[in-house]
Amino acid sequence: MPIDPYILLLLGTVGLAALLPARGTSADVASGASTGAIAFLFFLYGARLSTREALDGLKHWRLHVTVLACTFLVFPLLGLAARGLVPVFLTHPLYQGLLFLTLVPSTIQSSIAFTSMARGNVPAAICAGSFSSLVGIVVTPLLAAALLGNSGGGFSADSVLEIVLQLLVPFLAGQLLRRWIGGFVARHKKVLGLVDRGSILLVVYTAFSEGMVQGIWHQVSPVRLAGLLGVEAVLLAVMLALTWYGSKALRFGRADRIAIQFAGSKKSLASGLPMASVLFGAHAALAVLPLMLFHQMQLMVCAVIAKRRSHDPDDSGVAREEVTAPASAAGSRTAVGTGTRSG
Numbered sequence: 001m002p003i004d005p006y007i008l009l010l011l012g013t014v015g016l017a018a019l020l021p022a023r024g025t026s027a028d029v030a031s032g033a034s035t036g037a038i039a040f041l042f043f044l045y046g047a048r049l050s051t052r053e054a055l056d057g058l059k060h061w062r063l064h065v066t067v068l069a070c071t072f073l074v075f076p077l078l079g080l081a082a083r084g085l086v087p088v089f090l091t092h093p094l095y096q097g098l099l100f101l102t103l104v105p106s107t108i109q110s111s112i113a114f115t116s117m118a119r120g121n122v123p124a125a126i127c128a129g130s131f132s133s134l135v136g137i138v139v140t141p142l143l144a145a146a147l148l149g150n151s152g153g154g155f156s157a158d159s160v161l162e163i164v165l166q167l168l169v170p171f172l173a174g175q176l177l178r179r180w181i182g183g184f185v186a187r188h189k190k191v192l193g194l195v196d197r198g199s200i201l202l203v204v205y206t207a208f209s210e211g212m213v214q215g216i217w218h219q220v221s222p223v224r225l226a227g228l229l230g231v232e233a234v235l236l237a238v239m240l241a242l243t244w245y246g247s248k249a250l251r252f253g254r255a256d257r258i259a260i261q262f263a264g265s266k267k268s269l270a271s272g273l274p275m276a277s278v279l280f281g282a283h284a285a286l287a288v289l290p291l292m293l294f295h296q297m298q299l300m301v302c303a304v305i306a307k308r309r310s311h312d313p314d315d316s317g318v319a320r321e322e323v324t325a326p327a328s329a330a331g332s333r334t335a336v337g338t339g340t341r342s343g
Contacts, residue, residue: 004160013201014204014326016205017212018212023209030202030207031116032200032207034202034203037198037202038203039166040115041196041200041270042168042174043173044192044195045171045174046171046173046174046176047174047176047185048185048186049175049178050135050178050182052225062129062250063252064124064127065342066087066247067106067132068132070260070264070265072130072135072136072139072140072143075239075267076147078239079098079102079165080099082095082098082099083099089227089231090224091220093287094286094289097288097290098228099148099290102145102235102267102289104268104271104275105135105137105261105271105272106267108126108132108160109129110194110262111125114262115258115259115306116293117202119255120256120257120258124259125142125263128264132268133271133332135164137171138168140205140275141279144275159279165273167278196328200269200270201274203274207284207285208284210284211284223266228289228290232290232294232297234295236298236301240261243257244257247342254301254312261305265295265302267295267321269291269295269297271286273291310322
């Protein structure tokens with residue numbers, strides 16, 4: 001089972017915040033830099049998303065509606081059901097973080113990588129992840145305001161407006177300017193990818209620094225963390241089963257079912273962390289902890305599933321390795337190389 005190197009960087013950032021938290025003027029500077037980094041991050045998201053590809057992807061609307069329903073309907077319902085686990089398995093702050101986890105969009109990069117490895121419908125996975133991220137910019141804050149209320153960190157009309165100004169406006173600006181900067185963004189994909197990840201690390205450092213200054217980590221014990229991991233394992237297992245067997249009941253083909261399973265059962269760390277920083281403010285550290293743990297768990301489990309799916313017979317009943325084993329192996333290597341991104 002792979003361990004995402006980026007998760008190690010995130011944990012290192014958390015450790016740095018624990019040892020050297022930003023205080024006073026440094027905290028103000030870090031907060032301002034974090035705000036700017038989040039806006040730039042979503043500007044790049046907008047500049048990367050091809051409007052033409054998104055419109056072409058609408059032709060497979062049944063699959064996309066299914067993924068969106070899993071992401072923004074089924075997941076939140078399971079999150080609400082987990083309220084019964086407080087206070088036996090979860091503290092109230094950890095439950096708030098778990099509920100927020102169920103509201104964030106699906107991943108893009110890792111869903112594509114695992115779908116490719118399992119020989120699924122890759123174009124559908126690309127569009128499904130992109131649609132989920134786009135819809136999540138609007139839907140996630142609205143769901144958070146409706147389901148978390150004031151207990152999540154002071155949600156109000158001002159919070160939603162802040163999301164619009166800090167996330168949606170930069171995204172739309174990126175879309176509008178894509179005609180002129182799209183080529184530059186594509187040519188410098190690797191460098192800008194480092195900017196993406198650096199921005200998220202800055203967000204994590206700022207959030208956990210605020211948590212350390214306020215002493216919120218005294219609320220979390222090893223027993224509570226173990227309980228959280230157990231709850232998240234059950235949540236992931238339920239969603240993997242629902243997306244696989246539910247899509248079969250809806251009469252999707254094997255390739256589409258693979259795309260639905262990987263896009264509909266996963267949550268985006270890259271989108272969730274900036275949103276949590278905006279929505280939760282000083283309480284963001286505990287809010288993102290469940291998401292960080294779930295992200296690593298989903299990568300490990302989905303890597304195993306994708307590898308097993310790659311050996312399944314296709315819709316015609318013929319196993320892949322019997323006809324194009326070398327190509328499959330090459331595709332798997334490519335997918336493994338990209339499957340550990342933070343998306």
